[in-house]
Amino acid sequence: MEDTNLYINLTEEQEDALSDLELAADTLIQACIDAGCKAIDILDTLNTVRNKHESELGRLAYRQRLQEHNKRIKDLNSVVGVKEA
Numbered sequence: 001m002e003d004t005n006l007y008i009n010l011t012e013e014q015e016d017a018l019s020d021l022e023l024a025a026d027t028l029i030q031a032c033i034d035a036g037c038k039a040i041d042i043l044d045t046l047n048t049v050r051n052k053h054e055s056e057l058g059r060l061a062y063r064q065r066l067q068e069h070n071k072r073i074k075d076l077n078s079v080v081g082v083k084e085a
Contacts, residue, residue: 007019032045
């Protein structure tokens with residue numbers, strides 16, 4: 001990730017995991033290239049893996065947005081003095 005810091009507001013553990021993912025992907029893509037795989041086949045494989053995990057990633061993103069929303073509502077309620085049920 002030259003000249004770009006993609007890891008903003010992440011824990012050290014998250015940064016390490018994403019760095020490991022990047023290195024593994026790079027190594028495996030290079031192995032495919034060395035074996036003579038076509039670029040389209042590599043891209044199709046990467047898309048298949050992404051699609052396989054996309055619903056889980058979407059669920060996690062939705063859960064995070066919901067938690068952030070609930071926190072904002074709770075913070076707003078505490079400012080205006082609304083009691084929780």
